[in-house]
Amino acid sequence: MADRMPGNEHRPSKFAQYRALLAKDLRQEIRTREMLTSMVVYALLVLTVYGAALSQVGDRVQVVAFAGGMLWALIVFTSLLGLNRSFAHETESGCLEGILLAPVDRSVIFLAKATSNLVFLTVVELICVPLFFIFFLSGAELAPTTPMIVLPLVVGTVGVAGVGTLLSTMTIDTRGRDVLLAILLIPVIFPLLYACVSACSVAFVGVEGTFGTFWTSLAVAAAYDVIMVAAAWGLYEFVVEG
Amino acid sequence: MTYKANQRPLDALVPVALVLGVALVIVGVVWTFTLAPLVQGAELSEPVVIAGQQVTTKLLLSQKIFYLHVPVAVSSFAVMAFAAFWSIRLLMTGDRAFDVRAKTAMEVTLVFVAATMISGDLWTCFEWGVWWVWEPRLTTYFILTLLVIGYFILRNAIEDPERRARFSAVFCIVAFVDAPISFLITRLVPSSIHPVVFRTDSGLPPMMLIPFLLGLFGMLLMAFALTRIALAINARAAEVEELKARLEEQDAQAQRAAAQEALDRLRAAGVRVSDSASSAHTPEVVGSNPDSERSVAAPDSPSKEV
Numbered sequence: 001m002a003d004r005m006p007g008n009e010h011r012p013s014k015f016a017q018y019r020a021l022l023a024k025d026l027r028q029e030i031r032t033r034e035m036l037t038s039m040v041v042y043a044l045l046v047l048t049v050y051g052a053a054l055s056q057v058g059d060r061v062q063v064v065a066f067a068g069g070m071l072w073a074l075i076v077f078t079s080l081l082g083l084n085r086s087f088a089h090e091t092e093s094g095c096l097e098g099i100l101l102a103p104v105d106r107s108v109i110f111l112a113k114a115t116s117n118l119v120f121l122t123v124v125e126l127i128c129v130p131l132f133f134i135f136f137l138s139g140a141e142l143a144p145t146t147p148m149i150v151l152p153l154v155v156g157t158v159g160v161a162g163v164g165t166l167l168s169t170m171t172i173d174t175r176g177r178d179v180l181l182a183i184l185l186i187p188v189i190f191p192l193l194y195a196c197v198s199a200c201s202v203a204f205v206g207v208e209g210t211f212g213t214f215w216t217s218l219a220v221a222a223a224y225d226v227i228m229v230a231a232a233w234g235l236y237e238f239v240v241e242g
Numbered sequence: 243m244t245y246k247a248n249q250r251p252l253d254a255l256v257p258v259a260l261v262l263g264v265a266l267v268i269v270g271v272v273w274t275f276t277l278a279p280l281v282q283g284a285e286l287s288e289p290v291v292i293a294g295q296q297v298t299t300k301l302l303l304s305q306k307i308f309y310l311h312v313p314v315a316v317s318s319f320a321v322m323a324f325a326a327f328w329s330i331r332l333l334m335t336g337d338r339a340f341d342v343r344a345k346t347a348m349e350v351t352l353v354f355v356a357a358t359m360i361s362g363d364l365w366t367c368f369e370w371g372v373w374w375v376w377e378p379r380l381t382t383y384f385i386l387t388l389l390v391i392g393y394f395i396l397r398n399a400i401e402d403p404e405r406r407a408r409f410s411a412v413f414c415i416v417a418f419v420d421a422p423i424s425f426l427i428t429r430l431v432p433s434s435i436h437p438v439v440f441r442t443d444s445g446l447p448p449m450m451l452i453p454f455l456l457g458l459f460g461m462l463l464m465a466f467a468l469t470r471i472a473l474a475i476n477a478r479a480a481e482v483e484e485l486k487a488r489l490e491e492q493d494a495q496a497q498r499a500a501a502q503e504a505l506d507r508l509r510a511a512g513v514r515v516s517d518s519a520s521s522a523h524t525p526e527v528v529g530s531n532p533d534s535e536r537s538v539a540a541p542d543s544p545s546k547e548v
Contacts, residue, residue: 166416170409174399183395187388188416191423194381227419235412238333 017104021112026119028089035120039082043128046074047135054136064140068149068200071132072156072193078128079121079157080182083164086117087172096240106237110165114229118161125153143206148214152203155221156196162229163188169239192228195221253470260467266460267313273453274309305369309454311361313461315383318354319421321347321465322390326418329411339477341407344414346476348393350469355387382424389417 012020029035050070057063063070090096099109167184171177186193199217202210325347332340362380367373374380396413400406 163416166412170396170412171399173405174396175401176399180395180399183388183392184413187385187392187420190385191382191420228416231416231419235333235415238408238412241408 011103014105014108017108018112018115021099021104021109022115025086025112025116029116029120032089034089035082035085036123038085039078039120039124040127042081043074043078043124044131046077047128047131050074051135063136064142064204066201067132067137067204068202069197070136071129071149071200072197074128074132075121075125075153075156075160076186076189076193078124079117079160079164080185082120082124083117083168083185084171084178084181086113086120086165087168091172100240106240107233109240110233110236113169114162114165114232117165118157121157121161125157129153143204145203145206145211148203149200151218152196152199152221155218155225156192159192159221159225159228160189162225162232163192166232166236166239169236188228192221192224195224253474256467256470259463260471263460263463263465263467266456267310267464268460270309270453270457270460273456274306278306278309278450278453307361307365307368309457310461311358311365312454313458314354314361315358316458317461317465318351318358318386319425320462321354321469322351322386322418322421324469325351325414326421329414329418332407332411333415338403338407341403341411342476342480343473344411345397346472347469348390348414350465350472352390352394353468354465355383355390358383359387378427379424382420382427386417386420386424389420393417 054063087096090099164181164185167188168181171180171184174180195217199214199221202214202217325344328340328344328347331337332344362383363373366375366380393410393413397406397410400409
């Protein structure tokens, strides 16, 4: 309706707004490489800690049994770091205020921000997951179903990016925001984490007849994504207004 | 608007609900320990291996925890539902009174959640032989506990009351998503060793069902009464804060008025002094303290122009 009002003919469509906001985030990241560098280095450090934690586990087969859980611990900690960083440069020199002053729909801001977070998380995972395999599973006999871990990884990352965008916007201006994001995010994404770890573990172990669990877990994770991303999308305007 | 004006007829029921609730819970507990039969093993239809140990089938006294544990847990869900409801109302209306209500309901929720966790862990220890299992119901409830605690940490981290109200409401709604999951998980994951208690054929013999229902209704009444009492306390506390702010405002106004009056008096004195000084041409009379004369005279001149 507002589009038909005189003077609004040249107002960019929602998709154009979304593209512009997303392009801004990606361009900023490509130029500074601030977030990706810190996330990849942090992930590498977590892998190093795993190296010490698993140094006494001689048998590679044992590692396969809990590789799904370790992979997800890596992803959760790395995305916590990334989500904190993703809004850090928005608060610098009033960038977020500038975006809010522009006549852009709040849900478009959420979608753009969630998408850029999703892109960064995906890039980090593309680097870290192969590293995880090289460091901890290179000698192990992998089940033929191992590539199926991509599905829970995708579904899980979408959920973490969606909920994480809402919660990191809330914590950005608070006291002790780094800790607060962890305190809020980890319990909220727990059901997703649980489902994704269970699906990944089934794929890693690859025993015949357990794939019912895989699909059930994946369905639970997908349902969580739909509910939580929709809730985050709807509630986002209350978080950025004012 | 005072608290009395806000008072609902519902508050008249609070003492009745509290007394009745406590009485029902006491009757339930007494019944539990006297008339209710002991149970073979846990509330299980078949033996289950937990932590490498088969759950015993001997008569278990610790099963009595069930009669309090379940009512407390149900009450925590019920009160948290109100917290989420008031959070939604806050976001819809922007009325800060709903923030006080949501916060109050979350405080009561925290009490019930803590009671549930303690009684539940005693159950885990005595019935299942372990202190903790990552079983679906336990896990989801543990997450609920963390979310309720996180709610208060979030509140404490935000200074601006308006933003605090909005953010904590958003988080309360997000957190409440976990409550139905926790409640329904025993139906969603049938392998769970938690029994499904809420069904029409609960499988409990009447001697066990009656004390359980007494405890349940008593606990819900107590939850209602506690929430209303906490609401009254918090509403009054908010009112005291408001009155304090108003009093401070009035105090500041009075002080400003007194200062203004003193200044006026001083100006009048200054005018008198300068008049007498100019008429007498004897600055020595007031020259004992020339600084004060200047400072008094200085603000005087613009006011004369006005």
